[in-house]
Amino acid sequence: MKFTSCITVALLAALATAAPQRGHPTATRITTRVTRITRPTTTPKCTLTLCADGVNECGMWYGGCFPACPGLPTPTFTPPPCPTTSKKKCDITLCADMVNECGMMYGGCFEACPDSPTPTFVPPPCPTKGHGKPGKNIQPVDV
Incomplete structure (x- = not known):
């Protein structure tokens, strides 16, 4: 499995765990009328962090930690070059x-x-x- 796939699987598992648990399903009313939604001016704080560790072909470790909140991109980590x-x-x-x-x-x-x-x-x-x-x-x- 590729390193990026591992990060994606870990991210999805973390997001599923962090999602709020709801009780019994309730009926939702859908309207076609456009209404303005007021959004809060403060950005919600992201508290979910994932860490990705990798090892290059020379055995050197690399990677890092990043906020894993919805809407944020998943970073990629470049392996360091082997010493020559x-x-x-x-x-x-x-x-x-x-x-x-x-x-x-x-x-x-x-x-x-x-x-x-x-x-x-x-x-x-x-x-x-x-x-x-x-x-x-x-x-x-x-x-």
Whole structure:
């Protein structure tokens, strides 16, 4: 059932409940003579309120309340737009731990989702000749 149909059914049910209950039917006399009807200058206060709630395709609630008196239009409520995301966040992380020819570590972590580029890591340069390679010149320690 459409949202508008639900509002219409709810409105009719509320109006039927709010209608004054009359006793036994009485005879009514119908005349063809035109008579002026004096109407009160004040508008009767509307005390009947209906609330309409809806949910859009993203699960966001919308709607509102409105006076549901005879002669008043039934409002329509526009669903809010779904939030847009430019790119879904990736939940996969890979870390690359590498060692260059001198024994120095390098690398890093990155998102590893489909269609994501894999970064390249440039190894650091080895120390100059005067300093030697790491791990050389290890001296034994007496304990």
